[in-house]
Amino acid sequence: DAKTTQPTSMDCAEGRAANLPCNHSTISGNEYVYWYRQIHSQGPQYIIHGLKNNETNEMASLIITEDRKSSTLILPHATLRDTAVYYCIVRVADQAGTALIFGKGTTLSVSS
Amino acid sequence: GAVVSQHPSWVICKSGTSVKIECRSLDFQATTMFWYRQFPKQSLMLMATSNEGSKATYEQGVEKDKFLINHASLTLSTLTVTSAHPEDSSFYICSARPTYNEQFFGPGTRLTVL
DSSP: OOOOBOOSEEEEETTSOEEEEEEOTTOOTTEEEEEEEEOTTSOOEEEEEESSSOEEOSSOEEEEOTTSSEEEEEETTOOGGGOEEEEEEEEETTOTTOOOOOOOOEEEEEEO | OOOEEEEOSEEEEOTTOOEEEEEEESSSOOSEEEEEEEOTTSOOEEEEEEETTSOOEEOTTOOTTTEEEEEEETTEEEEEEOSOOGGGOEEEEEEEOSSSSOOEEOOOEEEEEO
């Protein structure tokens, strides 16, 4: 699986959009970009994933650059409850028996 | 999304005892489940892949005789920490994949060995 690079930490004001970047310059054509988050002392939570088109769901939007070498997770209106560690993971989607491998992620702190 | 549960949510035990942690997929069947361990201020580390009806596959450096994994049904995997010691104190998290795309995680079990 391709390696990802994320900033160690970010701050965001409550109510503002949080834009979390991820670099994955060695991504292969069949690898998806996944985002998970982990709130303190809880299991990771799935947020969104995409291949090359931008994706949106009730939690967030995922913007993937045209060359697919980087992406941005957008939380449109961050709340205090969005304070968590956010993980960007790149992997092939059809590896049913293969686990997600986590990097260090970005610690997002949302403040009022 | 799919729901994965773990029991217990936390456990305190004496050094030398064994502790069993259960992981259940509540609304789907999972032929494969995964066990992770997380130390304070660190990321999740994959320990092993649990396969229903067969032996688990352990990651390098994880002692298979110390961390016993049993995946006896399509909805239940158990992790037993045998002869636990204080250095085994950690946050243990299981997960499962109902589809090819998404992997869901349990809430975790906090193990403290005194």
